[in-house]
Amino acid sequence: MFFLKDLPTRRMIESYSGHYDTGPETIRDGLTLLRRASLLIRRLDAYFARHGFSQLRFLFLIVIDREEDRDSLTVGEITERLDVSGPVVARTLRTLLDDGLVTKVTDKNDSRIRHIALTPEGRERLTTILPGYFRIIANEMEGEDP
Amino acid sequence: MFFLKDLPTRRMIESYSGHYDTGPETIRDGLTLLRRASLLIRRLDAYFARHGFSQLRFLFLIVIDREEDRDSLTVGEITERLDVSGPVVARTLRTLLDDGLVTKVTDKNDSRIRHIALTPEGRERLTTILPGYFRIIANEMEGEDP
DNA sequence: GCATGATACATACCATGATAATAAAAATGC
DNA sequence: GCATTTTTATTATCATGGTATGTATCATGC
Numbered sequence: 013m014f015f016l017k018d019l020p021t022r023r024m025i026e027s028y029s030g031h032y033d034t035g036p037e038t039i040r041d042g043l044t045l046l047r048r049a050s051l052l053i054r055r056l057d058a059y060f061a062r063h064g065f066s067q068l069r070f071l072f073l074i075v076i077d078r079e080e081d082r083d084s085l086t087v088g089e090i091t092e093r094l095d096v097s098g099p100v101v102a103r104t105l106r107t108l109l110d111d112g113l114v115t116k117v118t119d120k121n122d123s124r125i126r127h128i129a130l131t132p133e134g135r136e137r138l139t140t141i142l143p144g145y146f147r148i149i150a151n152e153m154e155g156e157d158p
Numbered sequence: 159m160f161f162l163k164d165l166p167t168r169r170m171i172e173s174y175s176g177h178y179d180t181g182p183e184t185i186r187d188g189l190t191l192l193r194r195a196s197l198l199i200r201r202l203d204a205y206f207a208r209h210g211f212s213q214l215r216f217l218f219l220i221v222i223d224r225e226e227d228r229d230s231l232t233v234g235e236i237t238e239r240l241d242v243s244g245p246v247v248a249r250t251l252r253t254l255l256d257d258g259l260v261t262k263v264t265d266k267n268d269s270r271i272r273h274i275a276l277t278p279e280g281r282e283r284l285t286t287i288l289p290g291y292f293r294i295i296a297n298e299m300e301g302e303d304p
Numbered sequence: 305g306c307a308t309g310a311t312a313c314a315t316a317c318c319a320t321g322a323t324a325a326t327a328a329a330a331a332t333g334c
Numbered sequence: 335g336c337a338t339t340t341t342t343a344t345t346a347t348c349a350t351g352g353t354a355t356g357t358a359t360c361a362t363g364c
Contacts, residue, residue, distance in 0.1 A: 013159070013199065013213075013241075013351080014195075014199065014213070015213065015214055015217050015240045015241045015242050016217050016220075016221070016239070016240065016241070017238070017239055017240065017241050018239065020220075020224060024224055028288055028292070034292055034293065034295075034296035035296075038295070038296050038299050038300070039292055039295055039296060039299075041299050042198065042295035042296070042298060042299045043295070045191070045194065045195050045198070045299075046195050046198060046199065048191065048195070049160075049191050049192055049194070049195030049196070050195070050241070052188065052191070052192060053159065053160065053192065054241075066319090066320080067159075067160070067161065068161055068320080068321090071161050071162055074162075074166075075162070078166060078170055086342085086343095087342075087343060087344095088341090088342065088343080091343095092163070093162070093163055093164065094161045094162065094163065095159075095161045095162070095163050095196070096161050096320095096321075096322090097321075097322060097323075098342090098343070098344080099321095099322080099323080099343090099344075099345080099346090100320070100321060100322075101343090102343065102344055102345085103320080103344090103345095104320090105343095106344095122329075122330070122341095122342085123328085123329060123330090124328070124329050124330070124341065124342040124343065125329095125341095125342065125343085126342085126343075142174055146174070146180055146185055147180065149180075149184070149185055149188035149189070150180035150181075150184050150185060150188070152188060153184045153185075153187050153188045153191075154184065159321080212349090212350080214350085214351090232312085232313095233312070233313060233314095234311090234312060234313080237312095237313095242351075242352090243351080243352060243353075244312085244313070244314085245313090245314075245315080245316095245351095245352080245353085245354095246350075246351060246352075247313090248313065248314055248315085249314090249315095249350080250350090251313095252314095268311095268312085268359075268360070269358080269359065269360090270311065270312040270313070270358070270359050270360070271311095271312065271313085271359095272312085272313075
């Protein structure tokens with residue numbers, strides 16, 4: 013997250029970066045990107061929270077659901093697709109299991125491996141939440157406040 | 159933060175959002191924005207961590223430093239300028255005080271109010287860290303990986 | 305001029321990101 | 335074919351975001 017409510021003015025950036033070779037506009041564009049994305053993430057997080065969910069729980073379900081030809085992923089595969097650490101995946105998995113949104117099955121040949129699949133409830137939850145998720149993103153990209 | 163390493167394909171987004179009025183390109187642009195900003199934030203956080211700092215500590219110092227005509231801000235004014243909750247500002251203030259980067263002075267007329275100012279060390283720390291900060295942003299905006 | 309409410313800041317605790325260390329199973333090598 | 339290394343997943347602990355609550359001080363109204 014980027015926490016600055018008011019971005020620095022061009023002049024202010026110049027006074028900071030003046031001695032370096034990077035143009036103030038480039039810096040300002042970067043800060044604008046950070047700020048825009050942070051606000052969007054805030055909105056998305058608030059939306060998920062209203063549904064007793066979180067961005068990570070949502071994406072966890074998505075990566076399983078979007079996999080073609082298969083209806084499950086291993087914990088390691090989920091970790092590969094999500095940009096979070098293994099322990100966070102393990103903990104998120106636990107909460108999703110507790111809520112009955114996914115199932116965990118140990119592999120027959122290699123008992124280190126766990127196959128994670130969506131339950132019908134998990135899939136339903138996903139389809140419930142998706143439209144609002146897309147709407148928030150679309151609103152933001154169209155410059156409107158939802 | 160946005161955690162998806164590989165953004166969904168256009169087709170995949172369509173399959174999810176097909177029934178709504180938002181175009182898949184708009185959604186994809188939004189996801190791209192989120193992903194780009196998240197990667198940049200990761201780089202910045204790693205940079206700050208290498209300097210025993212954090213994005214928030216840095217911005218905390220910045221908002222004091224950039225204030226014109228004054229060399230201090232109250233805790234409330236800092237909270238207004240940063241998009242974080244009061245308690246987080248209070249805790250960050252404590253760590254900055256412990257590190258000797260800011261001073262805290264109770265107001266003469268209203269003893270609820272604390273005036274926070276940079277110490278010379280705080281200002282020096284800021285000037286040490288700033289160039290690398292701008293460089294990371296500039297690199298990212300120019301599409302280069304640092 | 306004292307009770308009541310508002311304001312400024314801090315504390316207590318929860319949620320969720322990280323890294324380091326661990327446990328269990330499989331693969332490897334002599 | 336057993337010791338060692340690698341792989342998979344988890345547990346333990348820390349850092350830092352949040353909300354709810356608490357404390358001290360100031361402002362207000364009767």
